[in-house]
Amino acid sequence: MSASLVIQFRNNASFLAVWTLSASLLLGILVGLRRLSRMRKERETNTNSRGGDEIKLPFLSNIVPFKGLPIYDKPEWPRCWKAGKYQLTMGLRKLDPDNWMTFDNQWEIEHKAKLEYASRKDKETIVDYLDGEDEAAVELLEVIVTYITRRYPDMFCLEGDQIIIIPIGERYRIKAPYDRHPLETASLLVMDDLYILKQGEGDLYYLRGAFLAAPTGWRLDQKIGWPLHQIHDPVPLWKEKLKKSMERFFVNLKVNSPIQRNNLFVQPCGEIFHHDRFESYPEVKRIEDLWIRTELQSLCRLPRSKAVVFSVRTYMAKMTELKEEPAALERLWDAVRNFPDIVSEYKSVQLWKDVFEAFCREELGKNEPEIDANTRDGVTTAYQPKACPAGFT
Numbered sequence: 001m002s003a004s005l006v007i008q009f010r011n012n013a014s015f016l017a018v019w020t021l022s023a024s025l026l027l028g029i030l031v032g033l034r035r036l037s038r039m040r041k042e043r044e045t046n047t048n049s050r051g052g053d054e055i056k057l058p059f060l061s062n063i064v065p066f067k068g069l070p071i072y073d074k075p076e077w078p079r080c081w082k083a084g085k086y087q088l089t090m091g092l093r094k095l096d097p098d099n100w101m102t103f104d105n106q107w108e109i110e111h112k113a114k115l116e117y118a119s120r121k122d123k124e125t126i127v128d129y130l131d132g133e134d135e136a137a138v139e140l141l142e143v144i145v146t147y148i149t150r151r152y153p154d155m156f157c158l159e160g161d162q163i164i165i166i167p168i169g170e171r172y173r174i175k176a177p178y179d180r181h182p183l184e185t186a187s188l189l190v191m192d193d194l195y196i197l198k199q200g201e202g203d204l205y206y207l208r209g210a211f212l213a214a215p216t217g218w219r220l221d222q223k224i225g226w227p228l229h230q231i232h233d234p235v236p237l238w239k240e241k242l243k244k245s246m247e248r249f250f251v252n253l254k255v256n257s258p259i260q261r262n263n264l265f266v267q268p269c270g271e272i273f274h275h276d277r278f279e280s281y282p283e284v285k286r287i288e289d290l291w292i293r294t295e296l297q298s299l300c301r302l303p304r305s306k307a308v309v310f311s312v313r314t315y316m317a318k319m320t321e322l323k324e325e326p327a328a329l330e331r332l333w334d335a336v337r338n339f340p341d342i343v344s345e346y347k348s349v350q351l352w353k354d355v356f357e358a359f360c361r362e363e364l365g366k367n368e369p370e371i372d373a374n375t376r377d378g379v380t381t382a383y384q385p386k387a388c389p390a391g392f393t
């Protein structure tokens with residue numbers, strides 16, 4: 001081998017060595033950076049959790065603590081109806097984290113009723129769960145405990161494996177061994193009814209269990225285990241207008257995009273709990289016996305189990321409260337007049353229509369509702385709705 005060939009070989013060899021070294025250094029740096037960024041992300045998510053339990057629900061980190069006790073406040077029930085043509089829509093909006101689990105001066109009565117339901121012999125008509133103490137039920141309890149202790153620190157506190165409802169000194173275990181099923185405990189801690197749904201056969205969502213302290217004409221044992229479309233079978237126009245979009249919505253619901261919606265029902269009596277359907281109730285003779293039932297419903301996906309939690313906070317208000325809110329009354333009058341016959345029948349309008357019409361005519365001083373296009377959608381007093389992240393209306 002000549003001297004110049006040897007030099008060239010050495011140059012090539014050292015170039016190769018330098019190149020390999022730099023490439024592996026660069027690769028090392030890139031891998032390190034990726035690991036660092038993954039660790040930072042994990043750390044950020046874990047700051048949402050308490051006491052080492054990972055609860056990766058982004059909205060739990062944005063809660064404003066409520067000062068004092070919410071249980072003396074008047075209910076801020078949603079005036080959620082729109083005037084005009086009846087439209088069965090999903091009506092979804094982004095969840096307001098400070099308005100997820102709400103409390104007011106009806107809490108004591110409703111909490112006592114829940115305790116009584118949970119001790120009944122036929123409790124499976126009200127509270128039941130098909131999958132034992134599984135991950136979804138345990139995770140629901142963790143999420144509820146995290147939420148209420150952050151949002152209402154003067155009402156709830158933790159002591160060891162227990163949560164305490166401070167104003168009444170009641171304690172519940174929040175770790176195994178549980179004193180009650182975790183779904184039952186979670187529901188006793190809030191005013192909402194809580195439901196757990198899971199994806200099953202055919203990608204459909206099935207009701208796996210619930211605590212049903214404010215049912216409107218159904219018992220849990222009638223519908224537990226059913227898919228959503230079967231549960232909604234009695235709802236007029238459901239199949240034509242909502243079935244497809246609702247099933248798509250449940251499959252696509254993201255952990256970081258919880259949503260809320262409202263429901264309205266005019267009720268021929270003031271009780272919040274109804275196993276029987278309203279059609280068999282007596283006709284309403286006095287406006288004082290007509291009630292507005294509104295629901296603030298929320299849907300969120302649990303991060304670990306991927307189950308969906310449906311929560312329903314029910315508010316009962318006397319129709320006569322709308323004497324103070326003529327614009328809202330006129331919108332409701334117009335909305336009721338626009339119900340298709342099949343919807344009126346489902347909502348048992350025949351039981352209260354005459355008394356409601358007479359009330360509206362007298363209070364508003366006219367024979368027909370006259371709706372201003374600018375105010376036909378109305379506003380809610382509890383919050384300003386935000387757009388639904390999934391794009392549904």
Ligand code: HEM
Pocket residue numbers: 088089090091195197207217218231232234235242246249263264265310347
């Ligand atoms: C995006 C989600 C949902 C929408 C848009 C929706 C919509 C509705 C509507 C419009 C009604 C008729 C209410 C009325 O006119 O007063 C209804 C009834 C009902 N919904 Fe839902 N709902 C949803 C989620 C759920 C979930 C998760 C459950 C869980 C079990 C549920 C259970 C029921 C039941 C039991 C009824 C009464 C049905 C009957 O008359 O027997 N809904 N829903």
